[in-house]
Amino acid sequence: MVEPLQLLNEMPGGIGLQFQGEWALYSCSMLAESLSNMAELYPETKDDAVATIDSLIQIVKSPELRLYDKLRWDEDPLESLEGDKSHVSYLSHLAWMIGNYRRIGGDNKYKQLHDSVCEAMNRRIQQSPLLNIPTYPDEPIYVPDMMVAIVALSDYARLNDCKYSSTVKAWICRSKTEWLDNKTGLLVSFLDDNGMRDTPVKGSYAALNCYYLTKIDAEFANEQYDKLKIHFRQSFPATGIREYHDHSCWLGMDIDAGPIILNLSPSGTAFAIGAATYFNDIKFRNSLLKTAEIAGHTVKWNNKRHYLLGDIALVGEVITLAMRTNYRINNLRYCR
Incomplete structure (x- = not known):
């Protein structure tokens, strides 16, 4: 655990303040998700996991980390939870972390904040005719960002007598009927103000959507995962997920895909490990992990393992850990 400013300085400087945040x-x-996964797999780690997630929440609550969202809005x-501006990127991740903290045995120190954040997100989502709110002003709706909010509300519902579960159910229902790409059948990556966008589905977004869906609706997640493999899977020269299903890109750069x-x-490719783990798709998972090893290059010392690529992109190493530990422990995580 480090000070918030030091964490921000660990992010690549060339990506700018917003993406560093x-x-x-x-x-x-x-990391909070990874620790909560491992706490359920290995109950003896729960006390340490709760303490570490507590420290992570403190970092995320800090003014330094909130700054990227504050500047955009x-x-x-x-300080604006009573207002109507979205803030869905920041608030959803904070709520998700608190949900994990409470779910694995953390105390009620964040309960009031959890209540306030989820009330604000739910109210703002319900006020939107689309049931979707933008990550930032004057930008499209990024569906994976919205899905974090739905996961957070789903977790909150499990802890609070199914409160806000109606929002989760309504969002999932509309996603199955209104927000699927005509060519692939996958959830779209972006939505405009009218509820649809012609921009092609991105592999990074589609794989991330599959991962989040494993925490909300396992059946829908499985359907989306099958479509992801049909349209975005590549087996040669290395197994992974293509960023574009409709054209080739032998060398390029994308701020989200890398x-x-x-x-x-x-x-x-990293996000797909999460769905492959959840659905026990062992052969594909092993192939994805081989690709991750080629790209990340594991080094070992003192009984610890570390991807050298994590020295450049810490977030990639943490995401991979969350995906590797996304085992199916509970059938569904939302109220029916």
């Missing part, structure tokens, strides 16, 4: 936020939330996300090499999306 986003990557730091993801690093914290995905011209107001602080935690460096695209031989068509493969680093982010999409």
